Amino acid sequence: MASDARDPQRYLPLTPALFHVLLSLADGEKHGYAIIKEIEERTGGTVRLSTGTLYGIIKRLLQDGWIRDSVFGSTDRRRAYRLTAFGRKVAQAEADRLRELVRAADRTTLYPTAAKG
């Protein structure tokens, strides 16, 4: 898995919801409800995924091999998911891309200078 030859750049940009899901799995495996909860808290309640949206994303991530079922975290009813190495790479690439974008914005006079700092 670690030697996944695919180029993460190919999948960028990610949709915000999908990126949030990847982020919430970055620091460990979680099950569905936990993912929703984590995203909600992180965004101060502005992003609330519905179950339909979440599992649509999960299905796609599983198919593409960005996440997988966790052997340890799952119970009978609830399955937990964890990032694969490639999933992590894609999330990193997206984060890099966003960072670049923000830097680019900072280099312009998008914000009046007085307000800076």
Place this chain on the structure above:
Amino acid sequence: MADERHRLADRVYRWLLRLFPQEFRGDFGEQMTDDFNDQRADAVAEGGMALARLWWRTLRGFAWLAPGEHLQILLRDASYGLRLMRRHSLATTAAIVTIALGIGANTAMFTVIKAILLDLPYKDPERLVAILTDSPKGYSAAVTLPQLDTWNHTTALEGLFGYWSMSPVVTGAGEARRVRCECASAPIFTVLGGAPLTGRTFTAQEDTEQAESVVVLHERFWTQVLNRDPNAVGRSLTLDGTPSTVIGIMPATFVGPRGRDVTDAWLPLTDCLRRFRAEKRTLMFVNAYGRLRPGESPRVVEAQLSAAMEAGAERSSSARVHLQPLTEQLVGDIRTLLLALFAASVFVLLIACANVASLLLGRADTRRRELAIRVAIGCSRAGIVRQLLTESLVFAMLGGAVGLLFAHWTLQLLVPSMPGWIPGLNRITLDTPVLAGFLVISLTTGLVFGVLPAWSASQVRPGTVLKDSVLGRRPARKRLRAVIVIAEVTLSVALLAGAALLLKTFLHLRPDNPGFDPARKLVMLINLPRGRYPDATGWRTFIDSLRQRISSEPAVESVEATSIVPLSGNINQATVQEDAAVAPMTVDAPIVTPGYVDAMRIRILRGRALSTRDERGAPEVALVNETLARRLWPTADPVGRSLSVELFGGTSSAVIVGVVADVRSSGNKLGARPELYVAFAQHPSSIMRVIVTTYEPADRMAPILKRHVAAIDPALPVGDAEPLTALVAGSVATWRFAAMLLGAFAGIALILAALGLFAVVGCWVAERTSEIGVRMALGASRARVLRLFMVSAGSLTIVGLLAGIALAALTTRFLSEWLVDTTPLDRSAFAGAGMVMIATALTASYLAARRATTIDPIIALRSE
């Protein structure tokens, strides 16, 4: 309480999950439900609108996601299907062509039916009626002007108009030409529902004796003659020598009450009658049409109009009003025929479906292993049905796409061969509603032929199948395929029987023998305008000198003239009465020159023909045809008897000098009508048809004839002379069209049924290869092996044949209106159909069964 609500929400959520494909539900359903319940608990704790927001979010998420999930599966199944098709390209091509034939035939017929029966070019056509009078003599579309006036004074109808047609000569716009005019009272435009392109239509004021003459032009005339002159409205055109002012132009979409789009202009009815010099207004007959008020019953209106007529001063004998729906008048005749042909095309489609179903069944058999493995590793039966149905829908859509091409070609062949009298031929196009209908037809087709194989395949039991395949056993789905073949034979026999009936009628109508000899004859219409030819002397002089001039041509054998050309549809009628005690009788009255009967080779059965001695001033004479003779004097000899004849308003007495054989008329089923031939010299007419017998072809002779007319009167417009044979061919066009089309459908059906039988017998042979090997090793002869299969195939055919004859007996009655001198249950037609089916079936099964006789026992047994 909270518990209850929790359970309810849980149930609702699970129910909503059904929006997703089963696969998705199986993977994630439980987790989603649990997660949702947690979310719900949070929302309840949060309070306020949180719960509502959660439901809203959830529903929106489902609405976004569920269709996409379904689509993904559909695409996956479809692409799998396409891959399979590519692998079996021969079978695939056969199936696609089969479906295309069925769908093409159906789409073409649907297009025709929609254009002719459904798309009448009027606003709310179901409220339009033709106003007829009903008397002991039967329905009559001829209405007198006083009757029309009487009805105009009632409010029984939303609107009504009198209608007549004439072909005046237009001068003052390019060369002189005859134009087809519809003459109508002012409400025609509002009743039929049409607004002018520019200008206006005429008013009731302009439809009176005192009004200035006005004319409304058709867009075609405006385009072709006036080059779309923007100043056309207001200019003057001379019609038959009288100037008329153009007041408006109607769009090409506006069609008069006759349904056929051939009109050049509209004139107010009163103006037309004035032009026709109808001094005796009470003697003029017109047609009347009206529009019912919304929701009004025709019976009520009939009663009101009848009452008005009875109360009127001009009360006519015992006539009552009868309203005939205009749609009935326009397409009533052709409707049953078109619907029967549509039904035939549905039969063809069903046979095509049966063939493809049979093919798919065969394929499903070879795929049993694949399907069994799918089931074994957890694919649901519903999933298999869906997979196979998707495949058959892909088949149907591919076949449909090719079928659409077929339909396009078919229409291009079909429309020109359709009889010209059918209104709306020019509206036949593959338009959007037709394409929608086509889509429905295609998808239904896919379901029809896909459902049986899919269901049957979903019944696989993995254990049995996998065991079978190890043991080399093949499944037997013989019964289902046999039933399909029987159904195909059944439908084919019904189609063949219908085609045979129409063919028999067509042959019976004998286009080559209509009672006269149309060979080498050209017809040219001479219509002398009343302005310059006011009386009989002028008409006689003109016709006589024209005949003299033309007969001097070396290639011309004879030149005669008649007012009625058989089968042409033109009429002039007389009323005859033997004595005052008997009710008068209306008959066709051809006004002919002396040599006409002879030139047309109409047989003289008794007495003599007309002669040159029967001239003006000589005792008046007439000929009767067989039908009239039978009606008037069933037992006695008509020759020497005299009749009182009322023709063109004048009454005289004529002596019958001969009886001639019947000729076909253009009436119902081309039967003969009672006819009284009178002498042109004694009853001249301004409208005559000159019949020239010549060895020259029409295109060579027509200009010569025109030159002779121009030499006598350069200002008289005449059309091209047309061969009489074309007229005769045209008279049977409807039957030829129907017989051809139904014959083509029956032919396709026969081929498909034969293919079906061939495939099934071939399948039997393949299944029993080893058994046959054993039999032959034990000494069975080839003939015996052949018989084995022929008997089975024959019994399928016989069962299908019997069912087909029963089906035909039930369905051919829908053709009865179009059968002449034969009945829907005609034995010879049925026998012919049966024979063709049997011969075809035997050939197909023989060709397939022959393979069995070539089996080499050694090889067959070794392969075991």
